[in-house]
Amino acid sequence: MSPILRRTGLALLGPVLAIVVALVISAGVIALIGENPLTALEVMLDLGDTPSQQTQSIVVILNRAVPLFLAGLAVSIAFRMGLFNIGVEGQYRLAAILAAAVGGAVALPGPLHVLVIVAVAVVVGAVWAGIVGVLKVTRGVSEVISSIMLNFIALGLASYLLTGPLRGSEEGASIVTTTPIPESGWFPGLNGLLTGLGLAEPRSQLYGFLLVAVVVGIAVAVLLKRTRFGFDLRASGLSPSAASASGVDARRMVLKTMLLSGAVAGLIGMPDLLGSTHVYGTQFTGGLGFLGIAVALLGRNSPVGIALAALLFAFLDRAALPLQFADIPSSVVTIIQGTIVLAVVIANEVARRLTLRSAERAGARPVAPGGGSAGATGRGNPPPSDDGPPDTTGDRTGVRQEVQR
Amino acid sequence: MTKAAALLLAGSLALAACASDEEGGDTATGNGGASGDLKIGLAYDEAGRGDKSFNDSAYAGAEAAIDEFGGEVQEVSPNEDGSNRAELLSNLAEQGYNPVIAVGFAYDEVLGEVAPQFPDTVFAQVDGSNADGAKGDNVTGLVFAEEEGSFLAGVAAALKSETGQVGFVGGVESPLIEKFQAGFEAGARAAKPDIVINSQYISPAGDFSGFSDPAKGQIVAQSMFDAGADIVYHAAGGSGTGVFQAAAASGGRAIGVDSDQYQTVEDPALQAVIMTSMLKRVDNAVQAFISDYVDGNVEGATDVLNDLSTEGVGLSDSGGFITDIKGDLDQYRQQIVDGEIEVPTSL
Numbered sequence: 001m002s003p004i005l006r007r008t009g010l011a012l013l014g015p016v017l018a019i020v021v022a023l024v025i026s027a028g029v030i031a032l033i034g035e036n037p038l039t040a041l042e043v044m045l046d047l048g049d050t051p052s053q054q055t056q057s058i059v060v061i062l063n064r065a066v067p068l069f070l071a072g073l074a075v076s077i078a079f080r081m082g083l084f085n086i087g088v089e090g091q092y093r094l095a096a097i098l099a100a101a102v103g104g105a106v107a108l109p110g111p112l113h114v115l116v117i118v119a120v121a122v123v124v125g126a127v128w129a130g131i132v133g134v135l136k137v138t139r140g141v142s143e144v145i146s147s148i149m150l151n152f153i154a155l156g157l158a159s160y161l162l163t164g165p166l167r168g169s170e171e172g173a174s175i176v177t178t179t180p181i182p183e184s185g186w187f188p189g190l191n192g193l194l195t196g197l198g199l200a201e202p203r204s205q206l207y208g209f210l211l212v213a214v215v216v217g218i219a220v221a222v223l224l225k226r227t228r229f230g231f232d233l234r235a236s237g238l239s240p241s242a243a244s245a246s247g248v249d250a251r252r253m254v255l256k257t258m259l260l261s262g263a264v265a266g267l268i269g270m271p272d273l274l275g276s277t278h279v280y281g282t283q284f285t286g287g288l289g290f291l292g293i294a295v296a297l298l299g300r301n302s303p304v305g306i307a308l309a310a311l312l313f314a315f316l317d318r319a320a321l322p323l324q325f326a327d328i329p330s331s332v333v334t335i336i337q338g339t340i341v342l343a344v345v346i347a348n349e350v351a352r353r354l355t356l357r358s359a360e361r362a363g364a365r366p367v368a369p370g371g372g373s374a375g376a377t378g379r380g381n382p383p384p385s386d387d388g389p390p391d392t393t394g395d396r397t398g399v400r401q402e403v404q405r
Numbered sequence: 406m407t408k409a410a411a412l413l414l415a416g417s418l419a420l421a422a423c424a425s426d427e428e429g430g431d432t433a434t435g436n437g438g439a440s441g442d443l444k445i446g447l448a449y450d451e452a453g454r455g456d457k458s459f460n461d462s463a464y465a466g467a468e469a470a471i472d473e474f475g476g477e478v479q480e481v482s483p484n485e486d487g488s489n490r491a492e493l494l495s496n497l498a499e500q501g502y503n504p505v506i507a508v509g510f511a512y513d514e515v516l517g518e519v520a521p522q523f524p525d526t527v528f529a530q531v532d533g534s535n536a537d538g539a540k541g542d543n544v545t546g547l548v549f550a551e552e553e554g555s556f557l558a559g560v561a562a563a564l565k566s567e568t569g570q571v572g573f574v575g576g577v578e579s580p581l582i583e584k585f586q587a588g589f590e591a592g593a594r595a596a597k598p599d600i601v602i603n604s605q606y607i608s609p610a611g612d613f614s615g616f617s618d619p620a621k622g623q624i625v626a627q628s629m630f631d632a633g634a635d636i637v638y639h640a641a642g643g644s645g646t647g648v649f650q651a652a653a654a655s656g657g658r659a660i661g662v663d664s665d666q667y668q669t670v671e672d673p674a675l676q677a678v679i680m681t682s683m684l685k686r687v688d689n690a691v692q693a694f695i696s697d698y699v700d701g702n703v704e705g706a707t708d709v710l711n712d713l714s715t716e717g718v719g720l721s722d723s724g725g726f727i728t729d730i731k732g733d734l735d736q737y738r739q740q741i742v743d744g745e746i747e748v749p750t751s752l
Contacts, residue, residue: 053499060492159609163578172580172751174510174533176610203495203522272488282579282611283511285488317484321492324481325500334485 014351015298018344026336035328043326044319051200059202064314066213066271071292072299072306073220074265079301081257082237087132087147088265089289090154095124096269097158100280101166104179113185121266129262137251177281187274207275221303233257294341443476446502448493450509452617453482456643458663463508466691474699491515498523504698510581520544527703529694531687538706546708547690552588552748553741554683554718558660559592560737561681562636563600564730572629573604574648576641577615585640587749603629607644622647630655652678667723680726684719714742
């Protein structure tokens with residue numbers, strides 16, 4: 001087994017274990033209420049009878065996955081640095097309403113209009129998250145506390161703006177919304193692409209914002225993996241003291257990370273806003289910021305993992321409806337999602353310990369004179385626990401391969 | 406916990422319903438065509454079945470219609486953030502359910518998108534108006550004069566209050582719930598001009614947690630009782646239990662909403678504090694609509710108004726707490742029906 005394969009195998013172990021555990025528990029619950037778990041699985045996997053229904057199901061899944069992916073990404077950027085940004089919820093809601101209001105108030109030619117709306121969302125999200133960063137570096141306020149508190153303020157503020165100055169719907173209408181964004185501010189759908197691929201025309205439009213999400217995902221991956229900034233960020237996350245000893249300005253990093261996390265969070269509401277609703281209203285999808293935490297956990301903070309996690313959550317969400325038609329309570333989906341999150345936390349810990357142990361075992365083999373004693377100290381003083389899956393050096397993995405053979 | 410239990414319960418009920426439906430389905434396969442079995446699609450509001458209120462009432466209406474005409478009902482609930490409402494309606498229509506009834510004003514926007522895509526399906530929306538036909542020619546609005554029923558609740562509260570102070574707890578700040586508040590305040594002032602009314606909402610517009618947060622409902626109501634109110638009216642869906650708890654803890658009384666909560670609350674300690682309930686007969690409205698559909702009398706692009714005159718709204722008298730003021734209530738009721746009293750619908 002190549003070292004890379006082995007490492008990805010270990011990285012996948014946690015999430016896969018979690019999903020298996022969640023499925024077993026959910027199957028148990030389904031059996032308890034007197035239904036066949038296999039029937040339930042069959043229903044969940046069945047995308048529809050006609051080609052058009054099947055494409056529609058795929059569109060529904062993708063359209064749901066896009067905001068979930070962005071939410072997971074926003075949370076993960078802060079996670080990487082060891083910051084827990086629980087404020088994504090407030091950041092995207094506030095960003096969405098202000099972006100919707102600006103979009104509804106201005107009239108600009110096509111792409112520029114969309115660009116302005118997205119820019120407003122990004123700036124608002126970044127500023128709102130930036131408050132958390134400023135509070136942390138200047139006053140030492142825990143980002144967990146301040147971001148939770150700012151959620152309440154953001155939701156209250158959004159609600160005040162919606163019912164007050166930014167109200168665009170008629171007085172007395174049941175659903176309160178902002179002024180609709182004119183058509184020049186809509187993001188074109190991708191159904192042409194689907195039919196071009198030979199798929200049947202679905203009922204709804206596939207969000208064009210999917211492409212933006214992919215680009216943002218790649219950009220974040222490159223930024224974190226291939227740039228100085230990304231290195232500093234990850235280093236600060238792994239060991240703040242080591243990072244600052246090697247010259248990373250921790251305070252600046254906190255601020256920058258929160259700004260970046262908030263900027264991505266600002267995008268979460270955009271797929272819905274630009275692709276289907278064209279207004280921010282009392283029915284605007286909420287809770288995505290919190291789901292993002294679960295998605296980021298499941299995706300182990302890597303953009304590819306988050307994309308897969310978002311797709312899984314979106315798939316489960318869609319399954320809620322066919323399950324109801326099969327007379328199986330749709331809360332099965334909530335149970336699966338809940339147990340996945342719970343299991344992923346436990347499984348990540350188990351996987352981490354396994355990796356740690358296998359790395360230690362590899363390190364304990366005498367490599368060079370003195371290697372044995374190094375291994376012994378390694379065992380005597382376990383490495384700092386926040387090290388995560390250690391990046392074993394090339395020669396160490398080489399040794400491990402030999403051991404396996 | 407309670408939500409999960411309720412969902413499980415609802416699920417098992419649905420299963421039980423399904424078991425009996427199958428038999429009906431078998432006999433009907435031969436019929437087919439126009440005289441075929443009634444297939445009712447019922448799309449619930451957020452809380453779903455088991456809310457002991459709004460959604461359950463809609464189900465009771467569909468159930469009663471099935472008892473009368475035969476057939477089956479398919480129930481669906483939206484996911485937690487309500488983002489799949491359009492999918493619920495389209496899937497029901499696509500699978501041949503007709504009529505399709507959307508429960509709750511939250512379907513306002515999606516119904517306008519979905520209904521025109523399925524011109525052969527007859528839609529109805531509880532709590533949503535389609536008098537102007539904006540949602541399509543195949544949509545009927547089933548609306549209620551909540552302000553009229555709430556007016557009577559206000560009268561009852563004012564007449565029964567010993568401290569001269571009453572309260573109103575709204576679930577979510579929204580035009581619909583403001584109708585309840587406006588009617589209640591007008592009724593209380595009509596009966597006792599110097600009454601002190603304390604009105605509060607559990608959650609602001611856009612945050613729908615206020616309909617399913619008994620703990621917060623209790624805190625809000627408790628503050629009213631502590632400030633001297635002795636009767637509190639709630640229009641807060643599932644949060645109402647908290648209002649009842651606050652009333653029980655303070656020796657006060659509460660007024661329930663939507664269904665006769667004296668009958669549905671189950672806990673005897675809470676039952677004792679429920680003076681009356683403002684009934685909103687969603688069940689009657691749904692049953693009447695289905696019956697109209699069977700008779701071919703659905704016009705579409707209209708509203709069916711359920712008010713005091715049609716007994717679509719009213720007060721319950723379970724427990725006998727308001728029998729002594731029945732005369733007064735009937736007088737006000739008659740004045741509203743006759744148009745002598747115009748009840749405001751907004752603040």
